[in-house]
């Protein structure tokens with residue numbers, strides 16, 4: 001409702017400003033005369049030179065017109081609504097003064113196009129002021145017709161149109177629309193006759209008296225059945241004398257063809273004589289009221305052609321017809337007839353060259369805005385769809401249902417039995433009190449397993465060995481079989497750790513056997529892979545991890561492979577304090593997942609837990625674990641203290 005009200009107000013104001021600006025711009029001299037009238041009424045006219053009043057006339061009408069266009073298109077809404085409010089407030093005060101004091105009878109707000117009384121003008125301004133207040137109060141409710149990036153085109157186009165095409169052209173030639181009682185087609189004789197009969201008529205001040213003897217020849221001139229040329233110069237002292245030759249030639253043409261030619265002026269005899277001396281003029285001079293002369297034609301001098309008392313042609317001194325136009329009798333030439341370019345054709349011209357381009361621009365802009373809107377909407381839908389896919393994607397961290405998050409400790413060859421039991425107990429109690437958000441496993445030396453298994457709550461903490469034999473049983477002094485590990489109560493076993501590969505020369509074939517035996521004994525394998533520093537520097541990390549997987553676990557059936565947890569541990573990061581960056585780790589985790597997908601299919605890959613290991617600490621775990629392909633960590637050094645290990649486990653809570 002508020003929006004509707006604001007937009008109705010804005011449209012009424014827009015139309016008013018556009019019309020008012022246009023009718024003033026079309027007659028810059030008329031507007032200048034009105035400004036001079038105001039200055040005279042205020043006693044200021046003598047301080048303001050003509051060029052200033054003319055400039056003010058052009059600028060005032062252009063400002064009004066452009067503000068109207070801005071309101072119509074809702075351009076610069078805040079600024080424009082403020083300017084309109086200020087202008088209307090000032091105009092309301094001015095017209096109140098006019099209505100009360102009546103120093104000027106017609107305020108001139110619509111030029112000569114629409115003449116209102118001073119009180120009518122005042123009340124009109126009061127209404128417009130109320131509308132302007134509404135628009136100023138909620139300027140942003142104005143519905144834009146054109147998007148911001150294209151607004152400058154409308155403003156500049158309108159400015160050029162009103163300043164150059166309308167005001168400039170009207171000044172150089174004559175007003176393109178003539179709202180005065182002396183426009184082309186006016187039957188001066190009839191109008192003047194009505195005035196003589198006592199009727200209300202705008203020709204009350206129209207008279208023609210010869211300069212020599214003051215004889216009134218108005219009737220004689222208007223009653224002439226043929227053609228009469230009237231050269232109009234309100235003040236010969238200020239007349240432009242650049243087209244004297246053309247004027248003298250026209251006068252000679254009139255003499256040859258016996259067409260009456262008079263120069264109507266309000267100048268005194270001295271000025272007439274000076275003009276004759278200067279120009280060689282021989283035509284007769286007549287006296288007429290100067291305001292009437294200024295009203296008849298907006299050019300000094302200007303020429304009008306009467307035919308049978310009707311004004312059929314008007315020319316500014318800048319646009320006099322050339323010699324060829326006066327080659328025969330006027331009766332036989334186009335010049336001697338009423339012109340065919342009537343008001344309708346002028347309106348059509350404006351519609352074609354001003355309104356139509358703006359309408360086309362607006363349509364193009366709206367189509368563009370619409371396509372942008374469609375694009376945005378489609379993008380929104382696409383984003384939503386993407387999000388939905390992401391939400392349903394098991395790779396998406398938050399939505400992993402199948403893939404288990406694990407933090408596993410690898411005690412290596414640390415802790416005697418008592419220390420180990422103490423640590424395991426502490427951890428057990430801690431995690432019972434503060435349940436982890438992921439699977440937790442501790443992989444201990446063999447000798448700890450059976451003891452720890454006694455008290456460990458294996459629903460919270462899984463227990464695993466760090467190795468097992470590649471043989472089932474028999475004469476392998478010092479070895480511990482998978483079956484033995486299982487018999488302690490452990491569920492996990494780490495296989496393929498780089499330290500075992502390096503120091504105990506465990507080959508892919510040996511590891512393959514170990515994996516098979518571990519699985520045979522129902523142990524879950526945490527299978528380690530990772531490249532050395534040289535291999536990383538040679539950019540061979542992908543090749544290395546792929547070969548390790550192919551060498552030891554890619555022989556498994558899909559069902560068995562699903563039971564494997566992979567631990568990617570770059571050798572250069574293990575126990576060195578140098579962690580792979582989260583990005584580096586994520587990159588190779590994603591690669592590992594992709595080769596699992598190649599081998600076993602995407603679903604298996606999506607379900608495979610891949611841990612990162614290598615100087616993982618509570619401080620860097622959150623960043624690592626935030627990566628979509630990192631599902632937890634295999635922790636060496638930091639698993640030897642309950643608090644450190646717990647800090648890493650808690651990374652899954654962040």
Ligand code: PEP
Nearest residue numbers: 574575613614615636637
């Ligand atoms: C490891 O030995 O598996 C390991 C990751 O060690 P650290 O965390 O000490 O680098």
